[in-house]
Amino acid sequence: MADAPKDTKQLLIETATELIWSESYNAVSVDEICKKADVKKGSFYHFFPSKAHLAMEAMDYCMCNTKGHYDDLFSPTRPPLERFSLMVSYIIEQQKEISAQLGHVCGCPFATLGSELAGQDELIGKKINEICAKKTAYYQSALRDLMVEGLISSETDVVAKSHDIFAFIVGHLIMARIHNDLGFIENHMEKSLLDLIGINRHI
Amino acid sequence: MADAPKDTKQLLIETATELIWSESYNAVSVDEICKKADVKKGSFYHFFPSKAHLAMEAMDYCMCNTKGHYDDLFSPTRPPLERFSLMVSYIIEQQKEISAQLGHVCGCPFATLGSELAGQDELIGKKINEICAKKTAYYQSALRDLMVEGLISSETDVVAKSHDIFAFIVGHLIMARIHNDLGFIENHMEKSLLDLIGINRHI
């Protein structure tokens, strides 16, 4: 999440991501973003036609970042169960890092921004639909591989289950953000997730 | 959610609840709330020392409303499994109603507001802690009753499971809000929830 920004546009995107993720879209002003990035407002509006467009590009940036990691974590070369375990570890590490950097637990940037703008900007729904589709695709292929290995019931509704997993993680991240506490995620989420998937059935 | 407002203060709380739930805290201005409630701003600041205080009282109002319903749904006189089923039905009905009234799916008011203000106002975290504690208390007692009836494993970690249920529901509601679509909740949530609780284990 922290590479050297090349150009002004990228700098603005990264600065905005931090600020918006930490606070919220409407709580962060264009002036604030510009000031923190040390860029004049005229430059801002040279690259982005509006604040909303910046937010969209910030989401693309986040998703691009996530994809880089998930393509590895969910590589079909890994045992499917390991993919989920690694994902949970990755989430925990990422949250710890951001929390240390920004001073409090930030949760899922897509859910936070999406929830805030859902009643404001129609476009954001489409964008998050894309992201949701990508994430659930990772889950679905892992679930199918689990099924082949006989680790989950052959009657599992894979698509529905993938959405359950997504909602489950988003929900826990939102709660961690609100309570500013990663304790539950660190201590329980992996087990809870495996349970939701249907692994720990016959202890 | 729609009773006749008695006094100006209650009118403001109800108007603000609608507006904030539908859009977001920072997207709604005091002026807007006052205009819609047909109350002058001076009156607003007669009842509330600040916009943030209004938001707090709006949450209390929502929680009070919820409690009235949940005390019935989760009455120990009901079979524990029925309590969860009724809760899902209640959530669906409530979401449908609000969606029809406000023009789009609104999700969970606590999660939406909480997520937005988590990085802004420390106080909100405490408030939602209260709400979370109350909701999970309903779940926990139902889970314990399920355990006594032998419907879930006697090794279930009731407290952790109650938080999983809470996160699961919050997550699905957030996604419904973002996608502006209740389809998944209507078609899958009850089954998914029973599955998460650990009921549908031996189909």
Place this chain on the structure above:
DNA sequence: AAAACTCTTGACCAACTGGTCAACTGCATG
């Protein structure tokens, strides 16, 4: 070297932000 292009700058804007205030209303109590 001239033109063309991308990028930067700072001044500027109208609309709006959360919040204040002194004066006013109507009603209950003494």
Place this chain on the structure above:
DNA sequence: CATGCAGTTGACCAGTTGGTCAAGAGTTTT
């Protein structure tokens, strides 16, 4: 009647909001 008080009103405030723009700087292309 008068005193007090909860509630109401509209004018007012300084600071901020998202956004514009003409002029200029730096670099490529012709």
